[in-house]
Each structure stands twice: as structure tokens, then as C-alpha cells.
Amino acid sequence: MAPALELLEKSIEPLPTKAFPGTQNGVSAGGSPSLESQEKHQRVMNVFRAFIADLCQQYGEGHAGSPMGMTAIGIALYKYVMKYSPKNCNYFNRDRFVLSNGHACLWQYLFMHLVGVQSMTVDQLKSYHSSRLDSICPGHPEIEIDGVEVTTGPLGQGVASAVGLAMASKNLAATYNRPGHEVVNNMTWCTVGDACLQEGVGLEALSLAGHWKLNNLCVIFDNNSVTCDGTADVANTEDINMKMRATGFNVVDVYNGDTDVAAVVNALDAARSSDMPTFLNIRTVIGIGSTQAGTADVHGAALGVDEVARLKRSFGLDPNEFFYIPQDVYDFFRDIPGRGEAHEAGWKATLAKYREEYPELAAEFALRVAGEMPNDWTKCIPRKEEHPTASTASRKSAGVVTNALAQNINTFLVGTADLTPSCNVAYKNKVDFQSPELQTVCGLSGDYSGRYIHYGIREHAMCAISNGLAAFNKGTFIPMTSTYFVFHLYAAAAVRMAALQNLQQIHIATHDSIGVGENGPTHQPIAVAALYRAMPNVLYIRPCDAEEVAGAYIAAIQATETPTIISLSRQGLPQYPQCSSREGTLKGGYVFTEAEGGDFDVTLIGVGSEMGFAMQTRELLLKEHGIRARAVSFPCTRLFEQQSREYKQSVLKPRAGKPTVAIEAYPSNGWERYADASVSMNFFGKSLPSKETYEYFGFAPESITAKVKDLVEEVRRDGIGILRGDFRDLNGSLQIHLEH
């Protein structure tokens, strides 16, 4: 026996499998079909595992170990427990399944094939790790594939998405179900490996699932005691069961999870009737059946030709038969498409009765199922004449819009990472999303129909859970999150997953720029914008006043396949009713104001809370130096990039000898595309009051004016434009000292 395997056996406490009420003679009580014999299960497992070995052997690589170890779990889920319809994978009330240990994707692909997902052919299975462009078997599951709920791979993200999927069901059920009419009652199943229980984002999300008592969530731990570095003990010796109990989960052990299908079925069935989320700690052996079973060697590698042959022989299979699925194994799964159709038909019947009894609710529900918003959402966006004219923080302007949207449209789930008093997303008459049980336990208000979500101080989980909310059924929810912009760096890996999956979300990012002030350099979000401006399929929008805020919301709502970050100021901002426009905002950048008289000497680009500096500098330049400046507002570089070349040139007006200067309290990175120089923050900030922070770093009309004047004069003197590679950081840069 391999040393790691010995350790594994030692670490398993010899407790009996927990017995559940209603479980008799191997037939489970939770509505699952009768169990077939263990002999039959073993046959299916052998064929399954040999097929996985063949798939990885094809190109001599891939993840074989976990799919082999998890085979019994898969049979329990796909054959007995999950309610789904392989002929219509997107049937609304289906159970959701998330493979949070996404590298085990072959497991999912092969089960999808066996249960009859039509696109998942043997030919497709063989495309894993191939160079085929039409493959639907990528190295990690992707949301675009029929039967895959969310893209997984980056560890911890899947389980957080699963929490979001379970929340989505809870919220819909609480909102639309009526006594005797359960139009939403699906479960969420999520497999995890060691990693998802080590990654912070997973731990944050699990803590919330426990708090919210999401009893429609079952987390299935493929506890094979092995990670890439060897035995999982090498970096983790905590008592996971105790930890999960402390976190509010119902914890169930299964000790022979790689062979005992009945035990797994019982445990899964019991999860359906738990009053808490369930954590199944299922002991398995990675790469079971191979001689390297139970070791890290079978984690991310093929077994080798000889070993695959040996394994098949030991399974009673022909070593010369490859990709072998005999008819009896297909037959084993033959009932599933029909059962799926029955689930769907049952749901439709429920829906029909519901429609009769509750026509208005049913109409709204139908809209939600269709992923559509009420057409009149535009009424929630204030008209230009409704904006205040006095100085207003853009977080306040945004609060007005969030309030109107969230009050009136159930599509919006609005959350905060413990910054309700700061982010202005709490809306009138909000109801908190909470377990109603907590009303008696600790006096909290709220229930599952609530759409205001207290995520606690868990920015990463907030955004990762939002991915699940948005993925439940596209358009049914538009999750909104809120925190300080700098903390979107904690959440970056989750926002990236949203962008990759084309999930619509609105992230309210307040306290942007150095204007946040006293909280100091830790809270002044230098460089975070550079990330989101570069990240594909993200709209990072920095509006400069209430009108641009309106435009930012319109863009965010219209971008149905895209997460949007609306970046907002803590401090008051001047309003520019004569210059700002929502239409301009939707184009990403636009002429804010031309120079007096038409001709100009310099173009100033202003962004967000720094637009005021551009406008004041423009005045000073004229008054004190006779320099004619035009101003461009640039709330969103990505939207601007989508405009025509002609439009872009009409905004930027590139002319030799007439430089363009961007003014933004972020690093200059990115402005080189549009400007010759910038007044930027190529260093970290400082703890001072807002205005003084700006002044300290040269963001004051007087200092900017002096620098722009010098630049204009230099360019005039030297003739033509500024050379490539000679971009001017007018505020300078941090120098890195290399010791010699």
C-alpha cells in the first residue's frame, strides 16, 4: 500500500455510516428510484473508471485521479438523487450542480454523456485536451456548455457560486411560492476538494451559507486526503467536520465513498430534508484501482499505457478495448431522460395551476423566468433636470438610482460588504435577506424574500456569490454589490469569473481615488482601475457628476452580458449640467466643453472626481496664461474603444503641437493611448483630509496649470509632437532603488 494511502486509512475514524430515518433495505426515502445492486454499481464504476483512464491516456495528460475517486458519488447524484432533465438542461426548476473542483471535469462530462445530454458524445469526450476548436470538453467546465451551471477551475469560486445559486432559489421560492404551489424548490449540489475548503473565498461563502441556513445547499467533500503537494496533511490538519459544524452545517460522514453508492445516496437524500445546509464528508481514494491510488501521482497525470491495461484487467475488462461503454452500462442510465421529462412536466403542471390561482404573480414570475426586466426601468433613472446643482458626492447620486431600481424591481439583489452607512445602497423599505429563524434566535429582521444582503466583511465571497446569483438563470437576477473600490482588489478573481462567464452584475465601488482622504494609502485605490480597464468584458465607469452617474447605470443595465463597476466618490463633486451628458457617458468619452472661441492649445481629459480639476485648470490657463484648453470627459475607456475611429478623433482632436493631458488620481497606465502627458498617481497615497491629499500630490488647479503651461510651451518651442516612449508623467514617478 502506498504510504499516503496508509495515512489515509489511519485518518478515517471507524464510525458507522449515519443512518437516516426512512432508509430501509437499500431503498432511500427521499424520492429517489430504487437502488440497483452493489454488483451492478461496481460494474458501472469499473467501466467509468477505465473510460477516464483511457481519456487521459490519449494525450498522456489530464486529471484522472479525482474523477475515478468520485465515481460512486457521481452515480448517486446523476442516477438517483439529482432532479434534472438531460434533454433540456436549462429547465428552470432543475437542481443545480457545481463541480467546484473543476479539474475533475472529465467526471462531469462522462456522466453527462451517460445520462443522455445529447451534445456530449463519445466523440466529444475524446476531444478533451485535443486541439479541436469545437470541443465542449475544455480543461475546466465552462458555463457555455449545456449541463454546466457555472465555469469553475480557480479554486473556491465554484462553491461560492453554489451558495449564490442556493440563495437565488431561496429568494425566488420566498417571493413566488404560495401554499400548495411550489414553483421553485430546487436543490444545489456542489462537489469540493481540499482546495475549496482551504481557499478564503470558499470559507467566506460557506460561513454565509451556514448563517443563512441555506438548507437547499449540499456541499459534497471529495475527501481523498491528497493534493498536488502530496498528502493534504502537509498543509492542513484541522478538524474539518468540527469547523463545518461551527459554521452552521449539518455534517454527515460517509466512509466508503468510492464504492458504497447506497451510503452516498442515503446521505444525499437526507440533505434534502435538513434544516441546515449539509456538508457531506465523503472519504474516497484518488485514482482508485490504479497502483498509484491514494497518491498525488494520479492527481494531474495519465496513468501510463501499461497501468491502464493492468487496471482494466483488474476490473474484469478487456485491456485492448478502449473507450468502452457496454450496453448494460447505458441501460443503467436509460431511465434518466424520461424521469427528467417527468420532472419538467410536473413543474409545468404546477405552474399552470399557479397561473390560475395567482395570475399577477405568475406573470411577474414568467418575466423572471424569461430573464426580462419590466420595460419601465428607465423611469428609475432620474432625468437631467432632477439632479441637484450643488456639490454632491457621486456615491450619493448613485444612491438615488439604486434606491429607485431596488425599490421597484425584484430583479435587483442589493448587497454590501458591511458598508451600509457608507455605500448608500440601502433602499427605502428594504427587507434583509435572512433566515426567518434568526428572528427568534437573535432578533434579526428579514426573511428569504428580502433583497438586501449583508455579506459581512467578505468582499471576495460577495462577488463570487453574485456570480451564482447571476448564473441561476440569466436575467432573473441582477446582483448589485457594494464596498470601497480598493476592496474590489480582494474580489478581483471573482469579478474576473463574472466577466469570463458573461454575467451581468453592478458593483457599486465607492470611495474611489485619493479623495477618500484620512483613511490613508491603504484605502486609496491606486492601480485597481488599471486592472479593471484591462480586464476583458468589464465596464469600469467613473462618472464625474449626477448626470454621468445616470449614464453609468443605463450602461450597466444595458450591458446584459457584462459586469459593470460604477466607481464613485466619497467627497462632494461639482455638478456640470451644461457639459455632462448620459449619452456621452454611454460613448465612454466625449467633448465636455470646447475652448472659448473654437481654436485650442491643449486638450484636458478629466475623469470622475478629478473632472473638477480639469475644468478649473482650463479656466486658470486662459485667465493667467492665455492658453486655450478644451475639456474631454472620459468615464469609461472600454465604451470609448467601441466607438468609430471618426468619433474618437472628433473627441480627441489630435493635432501636432497641441498636447493632450489626462488628469486622474490613478497611475498614468492606459492614458498613453489618448494623451501625451498626465497628472497622475504613480505612487501610493497619504493619510490627509480629502482636499489636502489632492493638494499634496499636486492635484490643485494652480499646480496643474503650471505643469500644463510648461508642457504647452515646450511643445510649441520644439515644434511637433511628443515622441513615442516619451510620455510625460507630470507628477513624476516612484523610483525603485536597486542596490549595487
Added chain:
Amino acid sequence: MAPALELLEKSIEPLPTKAFPGTQNGVSAGGSPSLESQEKHQRVMNVFRAFIADLCQQYGEGHAGSPMGMTAIGIALYKYVMKYSPKNCNYFNRDRFVLSNGHACLWQYLFMHLVGVQSMTVDQLKSYHSSRLDSICPGHPEIEIDGVEVTTGPLGQGVASAVGLAMASKNLAATYNRPGHEVVNNMTWCTVGDACLQEGVGLEALSLAGHWKLNNLCVIFDNNSVTCDGTADVANTEDINMKMRATGFNVVDVYNGDTDVAAVVNALDAARSSDMPTFLNIRTVIGIGSTQAGTADVHGAALGVDEVARLKRSFGLDPNEFFYIPQDVYDFFRDIPGRGEAHEAGWKATLAKYREEYPELAAEFALRVAGEMPNDWTKCIPRKEEHPTASTASRKSAGVVTNALAQNINTFLVGTADLTPSCNVAYKNKVDFQSPELQTVCGLSGDYSGRYIHYGIREHAMCAISNGLAAFNKGTFIPMTSTYFVFHLYAAAAVRMAALQNLQQIHIATHDSIGVGENGPTHQPIAVAALYRAMPNVLYIRPCDAEEVAGAYIAAIQATETPTIISLSRQGLPQYPQCSSREGTLKGGYVFTEAEGGDFDVTLIGVGSEMGFAMQTRELLLKEHGIRARAVSFPCTRLFEQQSREYKQSVLKPRAGKPTVAIEAYPSNGWERYADASVSMNFFGKSLPSKETYEYFGFAPESITAKVKDLVEEVRRDGIGILRGDFRDLNGSLQIHLEH
């Protein structure tokens, strides 16, 4: 009583304070001085809390609540338990203290003043939230301030740094202590609020502290049951004590932590003799003494003029006396500087004896204390002629250097987020950093002298803990981390803290670019480089071959105030012994090869694993189209920016009509500074084998040649250069669909 306060009282189990052996008559056994009377403590607490209230009232803002609630904890720590020397805050063997709830900084500043840290005057205390540029009382504690160990504020970072500080002590102690000679034996104390126990990075780090049995770490939970959103219950109802026990902590409750100094002292003292890390769950009342005590209203706000007056009266203080510290309160802390000097003198005496007994070890230790590396580290960097000439993955070239450095120099602590088989940082004869107890418990090898660290699948904690390792005493350690580059997005908030604190680290980031292949878009790190290139004080270096890898390590070791990310390929890369140079790498960008014959038509910028495409395109352009191309290698934009204008122009050679094209499989963002066009990835990747992924996205010499040829012809045809705002994304961009 405020409702939140009632809840708080209800939630406290009525257990007695745990009694510790050797604790009698209020005098603790752990080497602390005798306790003064509770009456005296109450007097000091009253004065302290009133002073905090005055400080926040000054500017009508700031965080008053936690400092007031934590006053008794502070007295216990600063007066009785911590071993430190206020006259020499950096004395090497001092106990380390981390305020992970950094917003409570006034608490730390005021205690620093009271115990005699000379720079922390009353005048300085009053500068909190002022516009004074010379303030050493910023909104969150900063490492530059005498007496502050690490910068905190972004929640969860501090506690992870504390784990690093405790590891550093353990490693030094195991390496240098000898029986009867304890040259390192300090404790690490860390206060946390609810947030640090919710944030994923904190949870990851705590899990490791438990695993490693860091009994020199004591985490002090200021359990005031309140967060910004109100009662902490609103987002967290887990059983934190059970969770911490499951994580491997010794858990101790203190129930009257805002008044009972003796109880806190006992608990803290006991932590010194625990065989596990200690978690003190100390119940406090936020803003105690004020009428809003126990509510979120006192978290981040001043109390108001009238309320401050009322509070002072209730404390028996004169409401008209401001910033009042009477002599008896100073007297209470008067013994501390002397005790600090005694600690230091004791350590020096220990060191003197040690030097006699172990002169060689003592010499090495002295070098570590001085923060210096052996001079001969350069021998660990392979010479140019030692590189392989065949295609080699840069992760392998880097492995050679890491191996030599880590084998020979104790300064390097090398870690991995469970990617030992992939990242090539495991060095010959490595010893794992582990608790020696785990050898018997689960057969793990390693002990605390080990310098190879299995962080598990916890990228964020890996980097955040590394901040503590680097901050223990600058230069004593250079932490190295390793994971796939895409997962540095998980760790971004921690790397940012390293950059902000000027902490030297080397992050080995393998599997960069889309060349990672089959793992697919989740693992192909689009946009991560844009973040790190924009982040101040980070060196992001992408070497193209073994020689540039050597240069990258030299830069990383020479950058003693800077974290460096060395970005490496999974796949084999061609070697360019005729072109590549470490000297060029240190300049960030350099001429790789000029065009044949001297004059040129186009400049191609190649980076890292895409340099091969630039070189192959260069050949094809000449052969097939007679276009003469020069090639520039550009491993590090930040190092290049530090060069003179003349040098930069000599590399880029900007000429009208001779375009520059950057070739990199990342978004084009940033290349606009140096190029007119780029072959980039302005979209997410795809799961295909490495070469096919490149080809799919147009990274193949033939397709690049065609695009560059078109561009050169267009520029020739139209005359001069490419206009501002007209940068050419030769591979196109992802379009975001806005619904109308």
C-alpha cells in the same frame, strides 16, 4: 440599554473566567509585574477613553468605539505582558504586536505615547485626521512609524502578517537557538475585530497557524459584537470558539474584557506557555461609557460635544479639560521604559554568551540581524555560458536559480501554494517548515528550521504571511512564494500591502500567458500583468529566456525595498544567447537585435514567452516582404521607465513612418506608451494545447507577419505616424453589447 447591547449580553454564555495554573491573588505567573488595583486600572481607563473621545471630537470624525472598548486589553498588553522597549522600538527580540483591526489605530498611538515612545507626543496624537504633513498618526497604522510592526487597515491582512511574524521567530529560533541560549524567543500578539475573522485571507492564515502549531502567536479577538452594519449577527452567527478549536487553536474566553484587566492579563500570560496558538475571545463593549455604547453608531464617528462632556463627567473627569493626562496616569506606565531596557540588556547578555560558545552561528545570526545577505549570492546566479541552448521553459530556468539560492542562503524562505510539482521551487535537500509534532501525528517530515513552506491552496495568505516574514526585520528574510500567475489575482491585495510597505519578496509566477494551454481561460492570466505593471513599487518581470531569468533574479535581489514578480512560462522557450542579456533585463527593455544592414522599417517589441514570435516574424518579414524589422526585448516596463530619456529613445527609435508593434499575449493596455500597435489578447483565452491556443488567437509568425506588413504599408501610404487615440489592436478587441 441599547437593543444591540442587550443582544450582546444575551449572547454571552455565563461561564466563569477560565483560571490558569499559577494565577493567585490577581498576580499573574507569566513573568508580568504585579498587578495594580482594579481601581487604579479604572482610573487609567477613564482617562484613556476620555482622551480618545477628545481626539475624535477634534475634527468630528475618526474611530472612537474600538479604542475605547479595547482599553483594558491595551493596559494588559502594554503595561503587563508585552516585552518591548519603547526607547528602542526595533530591538530585535521584542514581542511583535499587530493591530489587525487597523482602524482602531488611536488605541495604539495613545498607548505608545503613554509607555514612552518618544516620537509619539501629545502634539502628534492631535494630528490624527488633521492636515499636518508631518503626522505620524495616520488613519491606519503604517510600518514607517516607530513602534508599528506592519501597516494594517485592509482587513484580514494584519492577522496574516502576524502569522508571518510568528513563523519568522520560530524559524530563527529553530535555526540559531541552542540549549541554554535563546537568542530568539519573542511572542507575536495580534488584535482582531470581527472582520479579520470573516475575511478569507484571515481564515486561510489562521488555518495555517493552527497547522503549524505556532504557540508563539496569540490572537486577541475584540469581540464587541458590532460591525458597520449594526450587530455582527447580521452577517455572522457561527460558533467562533468551536471554529478556532477545529482550526488548532487553544481557545480562552474572557467575559469582562472592557474592565477586568486582571482577567485579560491572566489569559495573555497563559498564551505564553500554550503548546498551540492561542485565541482569546474577549468580550468588550464598543464605545463603552458613551450612551451609544454597544452600537454601530460609535464605530466610525465622534461622539458629539455634549456626549463627550457627559462621558467625562460620568468618569469623574472635568468636562472642560481636554486631552487630559494627569501625572498619576503617566506614573502608572513609568516603569516601562526601564523594563524595556532591561529586556534589551538581557538579550544582549544572552547574545554575548552565545557568541562565545557558538562563534560561527553567532556571526551568521549577526548578519541576519543586520538584514544582510552573504556577499557571494551572485555565485548562485548561473553565468551566461552555463545556460542550456535547447528550448527550455522559463519556469525550469528559474528553478535552477531558486535551487542555488535556497540551498545556500538561509535568508530565503521558499513557499508554494500546493504547486510543488509545477513551479519548480523545491530545492535539493529542502527541509519543510513544519511543527516537529506532526512527525508523530501524521508522519510528516520537517521542523521549524525548515525553509520550504507548504501553504496549501491559499494564495492570498501565502503572500500576506510573506509580508509578515519580510517585516520581521528587514532583510532577515526574503520570502519567495510560488503559484500560477493567474492566482496572483487572489493574492493581489497582499502583494499591494508588500509594495506599500517596501517589503522585499520574490513571487515566482509560473504558467503565465496563454501558453499554459489546456487548463483553459480560467487559468490563462489575461489582465493580471496590467495590474502589477500599474501597481507602484512592484517589479513585474517577464524574462524571455534563461539569461533574462538570471537578470530577473538579480533585479529582484537588488530591489531591497520592493516585491518582485518573476513571470514564467510553462512551455519550452527558445534561447537567444546572441541577443539576450542580464544587463539589458536590468534596464527593463533593450535592443535585442537591430535590422539587417542597419536601417529599418518597423520595430517589434517581444516580451517573455512571446519573444519567439517577434524573432520569427522578424525573419519572415524580411524573407517574404523585404521589410526590415528590429527587435526589442521588454521584460519589465517599470525598470525601463527608470532609464534616461536618451536611453529610452535609443531603444525605441521613434521615427515617423516606422511603426512599433508590441507582441504579447496580454491586453494591449500599457503598450500604447511604447508602440503604435500591438498583437494582443483583449479577450479571454481558450482551452487548447499551448501551441494551438497561440495559433487560435493569431500568435503565429505567419499571421503576425501579415498584420505587420499591412500596417507598415498603410503607414507608408498615408505618410506620417499613427494618430493619438488610433492605437491599433491588430488582433481586435472584445465588443461589449449594450442592449437598446
